[in-house]
C-alpha cells in the first residue's frame with residue numbers, strides 16, 4: 001500500500017499537465033487546484049481502502065471530470081415530455097415570452113421596485129401587483145410573497161399566533177414536499193383545532209369548536225387527493241356565514257387556485273379564486289406557479305384590513321417576493337386581464353391543445369425516426385394536470401411510444417434521453433418509452449427530435 005501511495009503525483013505535477021492548464025485557463029488556477037487536491041484526496045482514501053493507484057492519465061481524466069461537474073451551473077433546461085402539465089420536479093409552470101421579457105428588462109438594470117417615480121420618494125414593492133390582483137380576482141386588496149407555503153404561514157402567524165384555528169379533519173393534509181398543515185400550524189404558533197371526521201364534517205362541528213380564543217376558520221383545498229363515497233364537507237358560503245355570525249375570519253388555502261374555469265377544457269371543476277372572493281372569504285391564498293401559470297409566488301387576496309396587517313407583519317419582510325418574480329407575475333396577471341391567458345400562458349396553451357393537434361405532433365416526431373431498426377407508433381393516452389390540481393383528472397392525448405425489448409431497455413433509453421446534450425424527460429411503461437407532445441412547447445419540437453435521434457443512435 002505504501003508503494004501505491006508513493007505513486008501518487010504531487011498537486012504541482014498535476015497542475016503542470018497541459019490538460020489541467022487548459023482547465024485553469026477556462027476557470028481559474030485556484031478553483032482547478034482545489035479540484036485537483038480533492039481528486040487526489042479521494043484517490044488516497046481509495047488506496048487506503050485497498051485499491052491500486054490510478055495512472056497519471058487516469059488521474060488527469062478524473063480531475064477533468066470533477067471540474068466538469070463542479071465548475072458549471074447545474075440548473076438547466078429540460079424538455080418535459082411526461083404529459084404532466086404542472087410538474088413540480090421540473091420547475092412547475094413555464095412562463096410566457098412576455099413574462100420572460102419583463103423579467104429580463106428588470107434584471108439587466110435598475111427598476112422602480114420600491115421607488116415612486118412621481119414623487120421621487122420611497123415606494124412599496126407591493127404596489128406593483130395589488131391593482132392587477134384585485135382586478136383579476138375581484139378582491140378588495142392583495143399582495144404577493146415568496147410562495148404559497150409562505151403565504152399560509154404568514155397569514156397564520158399574523159392572525160392566529162397563540163390563538164386557535166378551526167379546520168376539518170378531512171383537510172388536515174400533506175401537500176407534498178414536506179408541507180403538512182398540522183406542522184405549518186405548529187410552526188406558526190397557532191393551535192390547530194380539528195373538527196369532524198376524515199370523511200364528514202358539518203357546519204355544527206365548526207360552530208361547536210368556536211371559543212373565545214378562536215381567530216380563524218381555515219379551509220384547505222385537498223389538492224392532490226380525492227375522497228369519494230360517504231362524505232360531507234361544508235360549503236365555503238356556509239363557513240363564511242358562520243364566520244360572520246361569530247366574528248371569526250375565514251382563510252381559504254386554495255393551493256393551485258384557477259383563474260379560468262377548468263370545466264371549459266373538459267376537466268372537472270378546480271376551485272377558482274374569484275369564487276372564493278365572491279363567497280366572501282376574508283383571505284384567499286394560492287400559488288403563482290400552479291394553474292396561474294406564472295413564477296413561483298404566493299398570492300394573498302381578500303379584505304383590505306387583513307391584507308394590511310399581513311403586509312406590516314415583521315415576517316412579511318423575510319418572505320417577500322423578489323423583483324424578477326414580481327416582473328413575471330405582473331405580466332402573467334396582465335394576460336388574464338387582457339383576455340389572452342389561454343393563448344399566452346403556456347400552462348393553458350398546453351391544457352387547451354386539442355387531441356388532434358397533439359396527435360399531429362406525435363406523428364411528426366414518429367416520422368423523424370428511422371423505423372427500420374425501431375418499433376415505434378403513436379398511441380392514445382392521457383395527460384394529467386399535476387401541481388396538486390385536479391387529481392385523477394386527465395386530458396385525452398396522443399403519445400409517441402417506442403417499444404423496447406423490456407422495461408430495463410426502455411429505462412436505459414429514457415436515461416440516455418435525460419442525460420443527453422438536451423435533457424428530455426418521458427415516462428416508461430411496460431417496456432415502452434412514452435413521450436407526450438402536449439407538455440412540450442411546439443417551438444421545441446425540432447430540438448426534441450434531434451435529442452431523440454441522438455439517444456437512439
Ligand SMILES: *Cc1c(COP(=O)(O)O)cnc(C)c1O
Pocket residue numbers: 147148149150152175179220221222223253254255256286287288289297298387388
Ligand atoms: C401547493 C400547495 C401549497 C404550497 O404552495 P407552494 O406555492 O408550493 O408553496 C399550499 N397549500 C396547498 C393546498 C397547495 O396545493
